[in-house]
Each structure stands twice: as structure tokens, then as C-alpha cells.
Amino acid sequence: MAHPFYSNRDNEYSDLDSTLPTYFGFKKGCFDMQTMKYRVFGAVWKLLDGKKYILRYWFADQENEILFAVKDAGFTSPISSQVDDINDIYQVVRMKQDIENWSKKSKLKFYLILKKPWKDLRKGWYVLKSSTNFPCVLTCIQKKRYSIWIEHIQVCEDKNDAVKFINLINTEHNIHLNSEGFAEIDYKKINHTKGKSHKPSSNA
Numbered sequence: 001m002a003h004p005f006y007s008n009r010d011n012e013y014s015d016l017d018s019t020l021p022t023y024f025g026f027k028k029g030c031f032d033m034q035t036m037k038y039r040v041f042g043a044v045w046k047l048l049d050g051k052k053y054i055l056r057y058w059f060a061d062q063e064n065e066i067l068f069a070v071k072d073a074g075f076t077s078p079i080s081s082q083v084d085d086i087n088d089i090y091q092v093v094r095m096k097q098d099i100e101n102w103s104k105k106s107k108l109k110f111y112l113i114l115k116k117p118w119k120d121l122r123k124g125w126y127v128l129k130s131s132t133n134f135p136c137v138l139t140c141i142q143k144k145r146y147s148i149w150i151e152h153i154q155v156c157e158d159k160n161d162a163v164k165f166i167n168l169i170n171t172e173h174n175i176h177l178n179s180e181g182f183a184e185i186d187y188k189k190i191n192h193t194k195g196k197s198h199k200p201s202s203n204a
Contacts, residue, residue: 022044022046022077023045024070026063031094031157040062041090042057043057044075052089057093102152105149123144127139134162138153138156138162140165
């Protein structure tokens with residue numbers, strides 16, 4: 001199987017006291033932004049002064065792939081954790097991903113304003129939906145006179161996530177977008193240029 005799992009590469013806590021015990025846990029049915037599917041989530045972390053410090057995490061299709069990844073990363077004898085602990089770790093990862101996506105502002109190439117669908121849109125704010133069904137990616141676009149900006153990106157598992165995203169946009173920018181309707185567009189058409197991606201973040 002090609003790429004059965006992936007993990008974060010953030011090792012900012014790799015220099016924690018090596019004598020501290022390493023904890024491990026995994027959970028089924030966790031949403032993976034990279035594949036837009038529900039998969040198995042696993043992580044290893046340490047505890048210091050009552051705080052959890054994530055060392056690595058992975059998403060995979062099967063539990064045994066997570067177990068292999070843990071051993072392959074050099075964690076030979078981690079302590080199994082409680083279900084509540086891995087839930088906390090997963091929520092921290094998702095929250096960090098959401099924050100990164102919310103802050104992912106970028107300007108599209110100038111010539112795109114002369115091409116469809118952009119040239120047919122009036123100046124203003126738009127929310128583009130990557131597909132008809134959930135989960136999907138919502139992209140907040142601001143079209144100005146001579147430029148188009150991607151202001152925010154959000155991966156939404158359901159309609160409630162989409163409504164929250166719209167409400168955050170309205171609050172942040174003091175506007176009044178309608179949370180009941182979205183412009184549906186092929187996500188790949190947001191930017192036709194090569195080498196530049198506006199896909200949502202999947203690594204913490």
C-alpha cells in the first residue's frame with residue numbers, strides 16, 4: 001500500500017527529558033484533512049508539569065499501520081493511555097490545523113481576474129464550496145477591483161462547521177454573508193498556476 005499513513009514532522013519537543021515516560025494512544029473514526037476521510041489517528045506524547053507535549057502523530061487506514069509507525073519512529077515501549085487522553089490530543093491537532101487554515105491568506109495571480117469564473121464576479125466577498133456534499137473545503141474569497149484574495153480556508157465535516165465558518169468571517173470582517181448558500185466551484189480552479197497550492201493544512 002502506498003503511503004499508508006503520514007505524520008507530522010514537528011519535533012519542537014524532541015529535546016524533552018528522555019527519562020520522562022512516553023505515552024501512546026490511537027482512536028478510530030477521526031477526520032483526516034489530508035484525505036478528507038475518517039481514519040485511525042494515533043499519537044505519542046510526554047507529560048510535563050501536567051501538560052501534554054505531542055511528539056508525533058499519524059493518520060492511517062488500519063490500527064497495525066499506526067503501531068508500525070510508532071515503532072518505526074523509535075518509540076519502543078510507550079505507555080498506553082486512556083481514551084480521554086487521545087481525544088484531547090486529536091482535538092489539539094485539529095484546532096491547530098483550523099487556526100493555520102484560517103490564517104492562510106494569499107493573493108491569486110493578477111491575470112486570473114480576467115478569466116472565468118473570476119471575471120464574471122462583482123467586487124465583494126464569496127465563499128466557495130469544493131463539493132456538493134460534506135465533508136468539503138470552504139474558501140473565503142474577497143474580490144477587489146484589481147485583485148483577488150483568498151482570505152480564509154476551512155475544512156468542514158458537516159453543515160454546522162460551515163455555519164460557524166461563515167459566522168466567524170462575518171464577525172472578523174464586519175460583513176453579512178449568507179450561511180445558507182454557497183457558490184459551488186471546482187476547488188482546483190481556485191488557482192490555475194503551477195507550483196502554488198491553497199489546499200488546507202494537514203500537519204500541526
